[in-house]
Amino acid sequence: xxxxxxxxxxxxxxxxxxxxxxxxxxxxxxxxxxxxxxxxxxxxxxxxxxxxxxxxxxxxxxxxxxxxxxxxxxxxxxxxxxxxxxxxxxxxxxxxxxxxxxxxxxxxxxxxxxxxxxxxxxxxxxxxxxxxxxxxxxxxxxxxxxxxxxxxxxxxxxxxxxxxxxxxxxxxxxxxxxxxxxxxxxxxxxxxxxxxxxxxxxxxxxxxxxxxxxxxxxxxxxxxxxxxxxxxxxxxxxxxxxxxxxxxxxxxxxxxxxxxxxxxxxxxxxxxxxxxxxxxxxxxxxxxxxxxxxxxxxxxxxxxxxxxxxxxxxxxxxxxxxxxxxxxxxxxxxxxxxxxxxxxxxxxxxxxxxxxxxxxxxxxxxxxxxxxxxxxxxxxxxxxxxxxxxxxxxxxxxxxxxxxxxxxxxxxxxxxxxxxxxxxxxxxxxxxxxxxxxxxxxxxxxxxxxxxxxxxxxxxxxxxxxxxxxxxxxxxxxxxxxxxxxxxxxxxxxxxxxxxxxxxxxxxxxxxxxxxxxxxxxxxxxxxxxxxxxxxxxxxxxxxxxxxxxxxxxxxxxxxxxxxxxxxxxxxxxxxxxxxxxxxxxxxxxxxxxxxxxxxxxxxxxxxxxxxxxxxxxxxxxxxxxxxxxxxxxxxxxxxxxxxxxxxxxxxxxxxxxxxxxxx
Numbered sequence: 001x002x003x004x005x006x007x008x009x010x011x012x013x014x015x016x017x018x019x020x021x022x023x024x025x026x027x028x029x030x031x032x033x034x035x036x037x038x039x040x041x042x043x044x045x046x047x048x049x050x051x052x053x054x055x056x057x058x059x060x061x062x063x064x065x066x067x068x069x070x071x072x073x074x075x076x077x078x079x080x081x082x083x084x085x086x087x088x089x090x091x092x093x094x095x096x097x098x099x100x101x102x103x104x105x106x107x108x109x110x111x112x113x114x115x116x117x118x119x120x121x122x123x124x125x126x127x128x129x130x131x132x133x134x135x136x137x138x139x140x141x142x143x144x145x146x147x148x149x150x151x152x153x154x155x156x157x158x159x160x161x162x163x164x165x166x167x168x169x170x171x172x173x174x175x176x177x178x179x180x181x182x183x184x185x186x187x188x189x190x191x192x193x194x195x196x197x198x199x200x201x202x203x204x205x206x207x208x209x210x211x212x213x214x215x216x217x218x219x220x221x222x223x224x225x226x227x228x229x230x231x232x233x234x235x236x237x238x239x240x241x242x243x244x245x246x247x248x249x250x251x252x253x254x255x256x257x258x259x260x261x262x263x264x265x266x267x268x269x270x271x272x273x274x275x276x277x278x279x280x281x282x283x284x285x286x287x288x289x290x291x292x293x294x295x296x297x298x299x300x301x302x303x304x305x306x307x308x309x310x311x312x313x314x315x316x317x318x319x320x321x322x323x324x325x326x327x328x329x330x331x332x333x334x335x336x337x338x339x340x341x342x343x344x345x346x347x348x349x350x351x352x353x354x355x356x357x358x359x360x361x362x363x364x365x366x367x368x369x370x371x372x373x374x375x376x377x378x379x380x381x382x383x384x385x386x387x388x389x390x391x392x393x394x395x396x397x398x399x400x401x402x403x404x405x406x407x408x409x410x411x412x413x414x415x416x417x418x419x420x421x422x423x424x425x426x427x428x429x430x431x432x433x434x435x436x437x438x439x440x441x442x443x444x445x446x447x448x449x450x451x452x453x454x455x456x457x458x459x460x461x462x463x464x465x466x467x468x469x470x471x472x473x474x475x476x477x478x479x480x481x482x483x484x485x486x487x488x489x490x491x492x493x494x495x496x497x498x499x500x501x502x503x504x505x506x507x508x509x510x511x512x513x514x515x516x517x518x519x520x521x522x523x524x525x526x527x528x529x530x531x532x533x534x535x536x537x538x539x540x541x542x543x544x545x546x547x548x549x550x551x552x553x554x555x556x557x558x559x560x561x562x563x564x565x566x567x568x569x570x571x572x573x574x575x576x577x578x579x580x581x582x583x584x585x586x587x588x589x590x591x592x593x594x595x596x597x598x599x600x601x602x603x604x605x606x607x608x609x610x611x612x613x614x615x616x617x618x619x620x621x622x623x624x625x626x627x628x629x630x631x632x633x634x635x636x637x638x639x640x641x642x643x644x645x646x647x648x649x650x651x652x653x654x655x656x657x658x659x660x661x662x663x664x
Contacts, residue, residue: 083261089173090115090253092198093240097311098253098415099199103170104183105141110134114199115236115255116311117280117425118412120211121153122220123162124201126185131193132200138185143168151184151212158191164217174257175230181223205234205310205425209278221257221427230258232428236310237264238419239439253439265422265435270377272368274430279307282432283369284411285376287321289328290362296324304409308423308432312414315386315404322406325364333362342402348390350397357400358383366413371431379434385420497525508553512623515539515590522590524558531555531586541591543572548584550627556580564591569598576604581629589622612641 091112092098099112104124111124111134125135138144146165153160162184170178186192193200208215208222225232238253254264275281284301287294303318317325326343341347351357361383367376386403403416424433496509503509508527515522521534524546531546532539542563547556557579561572579585585608594616605613608626616622621642625632632638 083256083259084263086173086256087254087261087264088252089171090236090238090255092238092253096197097199097313098238098240100203100255101172102201102203103172104136105138105167106143107140108170109136109140111136111201112199113201113203114311115203115205116309117205117236118307118309118311119153119202119204120206120208120219121151121184121202121204121217122181123153123160123184123186125189125193126162127187129189129193131195131197134200136185136201138163138165138167141167147182149213153212158189160186160189160192162186162188171257175224175228177228179224179227181220182217202311206279207277207427224257228258233259233424233426235260235264235422235424235433236418237422237437237439238310238415239437240415240419260424264438266438267436269422269424269433269435270368271371271424271426271429271431271433272377273371273373274427274432276305277427277430279305279309280425280432281305281307282413285367285369287325287367288365288378289325290332291365292328292332294321294324294328296321301411303411306411306413308413308418308425310415310418310423312412313403313416314412314414315381315416316407316410316412316414317404318411319406319408321411322404325404329362333360345402345405348399348401350399356398358387361387366417368434377434379417379421381417381420386416388416496528510586510625512586512588512625514588514621514623516619516621517591522588524586524588526555526584526586527553529555532558532560532588539590542568542589543593543597544588544590545572545575546586547579548586549580550582550584550630556583560590563593563597564595567596569596569601573601573604576601576608579628583628585624585626585628587622587624587626589620592619593622594618594620610639612639615641615643617643 090098090100092114097114097116099114102111102113103109104111113122113124125132126138127135129135138146144165144167146163149164150161151164164182164184166180167183168178168180169183203220204210205219205221208217208219211217211219221234224230235256236254237256240253254261256264260269272282275283284306285298287296287301300318300320330338338349339347342349349357363383364381364386365378366381367378370376387400388403390399390401419439420437422435422437424435426433496503497511509525510527511523511525513523513525522539522544523533524531524544525533526546526548530536531548532544538544538558538560540560540562542561544558544560546558548554549556557575559572559575561568561575563569576585587605595618597616602613602616605624605626608624608628610624610626612622613624623640625636625638
């Protein structure tokens with residue numbers, strides 16, 4: 001049996017599935033980076049070398065939440081800051097970034113500040129701009145003090161220049177009190193503030209080595225640690241997984257400064273060492289797509305660097321890794337003939353019905369080095385994270401973008417991945433932690449799994465050559481996308497009984513669909529053969545039953561029994577009892593299956609393992625898979641019921657597979 005994961009495709013649908021048509025819509029280049037990534041600042045001295053094995057914290061792989069002895073603060077510790085006040089202090093989405101409300105100056109001026117773990121400068125709009133609704137007016141602040149120099153930050157596509165000064169800031173959903181920090185007021189920019197963004201400033205949370213004009217400029221978080229006397233740690237939760245990109249901006253999240261909020265995650269936190277304190281650079285050991293190892297040299301994954309960056313929208317992979325991921329997806333799934341533009345980001349895939357396409361795509365696992373260098377753990381990314389719904393594209397379609405892109409010089413774990421996890425940036429112990437996020441709808445579909453890695457080569461050193469412009473990126477814009485032509489694209493490869501994905505070898509594919517009215521007919525499909533359905537002309541009001549030999553997979557009998565008129569409970573009871581041993585009985589209702597359903601018939605069905613037949617009501621929609629003379633595996637979902645007076649109510653037990661192995 002190969003059921004779909006809970007969040008990938010409902011086991012039971014309220015309507016029969018329409019044709020799985022697929023179209024592609026041309027779009028502008030997707031958003032790789034908010035903002036466009038800068039080149040690193042040249043530090044006044046040499047950067048510290050990556051920590052060796054002896055420098056790594058002890059206890060790696062324990063997976064326990066940090067204790068006070070670790071130098072961390074937990075929400076429930078005596079004297080700790082109230083981290084609950086910081087819950088839901090972020091807004092935004094992966095397409096346009098997550099931002100924090102901040103009050104700057106005296107009197108305070110409210111600003112929306114983009115949270116970015118991939119840069120180190122704190123800057124706000126200091127003059128009007130057509131794409132933002134407000135800016136910080138330094139002249140109105142009695143506490144603003146200029147440092148009498150400007151700073152220019154250049155990106156691959158865009159830049160800004162601002163005057164550096166200091167002022168007081170307050171975070172409404174953060175700490176009590178005000179703090180004095182360095183701030184750049186942007187008076188000139190190019191392709192930095194863009195249409196549709198909700199923020200008007202940026203908070204760089206990386207290390208001082210990336211700060212402009214030099215690492216001597218104290219960063220925001222370093223100032224906060226000193227003045228608020230908090231532990232040198234922060235953690236993030238971003239809750240946009242599975243929600244429309246570029247929507248209304250109501251998606252939430254949390255930035256917890258100074259510790260960890262246990263209510264935001266489930267399970268343990270797994271830590272990987274920070275290799276170097278500039279970006280949050282970590283080490284990738286391997287990647288798997290649908291459980292298949294890409295079998296690339298580890299240096300391919302870590303080409304130049306691998307970092308965790310909330311300001312990058314997508315999961316970015318070095319070119320060779322990206323090509324291997326796409327090739328593996330297309331060769332092992334139902335989407336071999338997808339348009340190339342979908343993978344490169346120039347097209348959206350749009351389905352002409354309400355079915356979610358996530359079950360078409362495989363899981364992707366990223367293996368990270370554990371604190372114990374001889375072990376590793378993996379973060380598993382389900383399609384809900386990297387196949388991202390888009391808002392306002394076409395009225396008749398639901399469109400999605402590919403949340404993975406290629407990179408010329410880095411692997412970047414961006415918002416696409418971070419939205420599934422609670423991520424801890426433990427600067428005090430030079431490590432980044434991952435736990436399963438408790439965002440609504442995310443926890444059921446994400447996994448954080450410990451694994452062993454053998455024969456790891458420890459002698460590899462990363463290149464110290466840093467390009468002038470790294471993390472080349474483009475700004476995401478969807479402008480007038482509804483006016484672009486809709487181009488038909490090949491539908492997914494058809495599977496047996498219209499499954500989304502293929503069943504493993506030596507299994508049976510089946511589909512049970514209840515029905516009602518004149519439009520939605522009940523259907524039973526087994527091994528791609530329609531046993532009962534409208535096209536066969538053998539579906540009718542009442543309970544429809546097909547009997548299949550479980551050893552051979554061949555149908556032996558089909559019959560329907562009207563439960564609204566006539567006395568058919570007796571014949572149905574006899575039909576069930578006369579079924580040969582080692583048979584599968586597949587049952588579905590069409591319209592009403594309960595009015596004249598008598599207790600003897602209910603008892604016969606109950607004897608086959610039904611837990612819902614006694615609950616049958618007028619026009620209940622019901623499907624049931626039964627076994628006679630043997631037991632089906634416990635993990636196989638066998639029954640579903642839905643109560644409604646709607647004649648068109650229906651249930652679909654879809655994407656189901658069963659192995660022809662009898663469990664005694």
